[in-house]
Amino acid sequence: MARRASRECQETRVKTFPQRSLIIPFTLGTITKHVPDETTLIPDSKFEIQSEFQRLIFMPPELDRATANALLGYFQDRRQSVLILTRAIAEIESPSGDLNGSRGIVERLAEEAKQVKCVTGIERVPAANDYGEHLRITAFSDGASVGDETILMIGHTDTVYPLGTLMKRPWREEQGRVYAPGVFDMKANCALAIEVLRACSALSLKPRRPVVLLLTCDEETGSFSGRALVEGEARRAASVLVLEPPATGGRAKTGRKGTAGYQITAHGRAAHAGLEPEKGASAILEIARQIERLHAMNDASCGTTVNVGVVCGGTRSNVVAAEAQAEVDVRFTTMAEAERIEREILNLLSFDERVRVSIEGEVNRPPLERTERVIALYEQARRVAGKLGFELGETSVGGASDANFAAAVGAAVLDGLGIDGDGAHADHEHIVVEDIARRGALLAGLIVTL
Numbered sequence: 001m002a003r004r005a006s007r008e009c010q011e012t013r014v015k016t017f018p019q020r021s022l023i024i025p026f027t028l029g030t031i032t033k034h035v036p037d038e039t040t041l042i043p044d045s046k047f048e049i050q051s052e053f054q055r056l057i058f059m060p061p062e063l064d065r066a067t068a069n070a071l072l073g074y075f076q077d078r079r080q081s082v083l084i085l086t087r088a089i090a091e092i093e094s095p096s097g098d099l100n101g102s103r104g105i106v107e108r109l110a111e112e113a114k115q116v117k118c119v120t121g122i123e124r125v126p127a128a129n130d131y132g133e134h135l136r137i138t139a140f141s142d143g144a145s146v147g148d149e150t151i152l153m154i155g156h157t158d159t160v161y162p163l164g165t166l167m168k169r170p171w172r173e174e175q176g177r178v179y180a181p182g183v184f185d186m187k188a189n190c191a192l193a194i195e196v197l198r199a200c201s202a203l204s205l206k207p208r209r210p211v212v213l214l215l216t217c218d219e220e221t222g223s224f225s226g227r228a229l230v231e232g233e234a235r236r237a238a239s240v241l242v243l244e245p246p247a248t249g250g251r252a253k254t255g256r257k258g259t260a261g262y263q264i265t266a267h268g269r270a271a272h273a274g275l276e277p278e279k280g281a282s283a284i285l286e287i288a289r290q291i292e293r294l295h296a297m298n299d300a301s302c303g304t305t306v307n308v309g310v311v312c313g314g315t316r317s318n319v320v321a322a323e324a325q326a327e328v329d330v331r332f333t334t335m336a337e338a339e340r341i342e343r344e345i346l347n348l349l350s351f352d353e354r355v356r357v358s359i360e361g362e363v364n365r366p367p368l369e370r371t372e373r374v375i376a377l378y379e380q381a382r383r384v385a386g387k388l389g390f391e392l393g394e395t396s397v398g399g400a401s402d403a404n405f406a407a408a409v410g411a412a413v414l415d416g417l418g419i420d421g422d423g424a425h426a427d428h429e430h431i432v433v434e435d436i437a438r439r440g441a442l443l444a445g446l447i448v449t450l
């Protein structure tokens with residue numbers, strides 16, 4: 001993947017709502033309804049007080065049981081609404097690069113977000129070359145939060161499915177599962193994220209920081225234009241919650257490998273394979289030998305994988321091949337390892353000195369490393385899940401997402417927070433309906449305790 005820096009962010013179309021009064025003045029009755037006895041209701045001096053009349057009541061770092069139950073009840077009641085919105089956007093096909101599909105979804109989600117009380121800004125950000133539209137929704141940005149840092153939720157509205165897939169595999173609900181192209185990765189999560197904001201408003205839960213929901217339109221094709229937005233938002237975020245699908249068993253993703261791609265070309269010398277083969281220098285033989293060398297770089301002990309996935313070369317069987325190529329995919333868990341492997345690949349020497357070897361390529365996505373900050377964020381999510389009555393596991397995976405870009409700028413990132421299901425990028429893609437309530441409650445519980 002080449003670096004295609006985007007400038008479209010400068011042409012942001014901004015649509016901001018007039019500021020509403022976002023701080024709901026609590027009555028003591030309302031507070032005690034959601035906050036248990038041990039919670040201190042006296043405003044802490046470290047929190048700003050907006051006015052004499054409006055005190056900010058922030059959630060404590062631990063989710064109390066009453067709020068946990070209120071959240072679970074809320075999302076159980078709203079499950080059907082989440083599915084209705086999910087269906088509306090799942091039935092707008094949006095393969096990466098499809099402008100109309102992207103706009104259709106953004107329009108529908110923006111319309112929905114407008115009705116949510118705590119939402120303070122909705123921006124539609126056109127991607128370069130009419131590739132689509134990114135959507136940035138801001139909530140609780142009333143200037144009365146702790147510091148300037150935000151809580152960032154990131155997701156994407158594009159899918160890997162070409163137009164027409166929906167006709168072959170229309171929306172289908174069966175045995176507690178919903179099947180549709182892109183529903184698991186990740187249209188249901190886009191719908192759920194807006195419901196999470198609505199839940200905070202409805203239950204009068206005020207996060208301690210402004211919340212930003214960023215939905216990009218080109219994640220599935222490498223985030224050429226969304227990357228800058230993701231990095232920019234991640235830099236000002238205290239925590240980044242990534243709405244990608246969870247791993248099996250609903251586990252969160254605390255590590256993702258980084259990726260790099262290289263193209264190795266051997267330039268040999270053509271000759272007649274029967275008459276004077278000695279005058280030729282086979283590029284194919286050279287590539288074959290290099291492949292052995294590349295595969296020897298695999299190192300399971302540190303999770304490094306090197307795979308030659310494509311080879312091509314030669315013209316006819318009776319010609320010594322003048323040119324051949326190999327495409328290499330490299331995955332790694334640390335940048336140090338990425339640099340080490342890159343050095344080895346860039347310094348490959350030819351076996352046959354008559355053959356010249358040229359190499360192109362680079363790191364596409366840095367790894368999401370399982371740092372202290374990532375672990376701390378995961379631990380918080382695990383505690384919130386515990387209050388909601390379920391165990392949240394964690395794992396590291398080989399695939400990359402926008403979480404990689406967010407982590408690379410130093411943000412605390414937790415990925416795989418989407419609704420449970422299976423079949424991302426496959427024919428049996430689905431979500432588990434029962435998981436909607438607890439995932440929604442988990443996200444909301446996290447937002448109000450971070």
Ligand SMILES: [Zn+2]
Nearest residue numbers: 185186244245
């Ligand atoms: Zn995805």
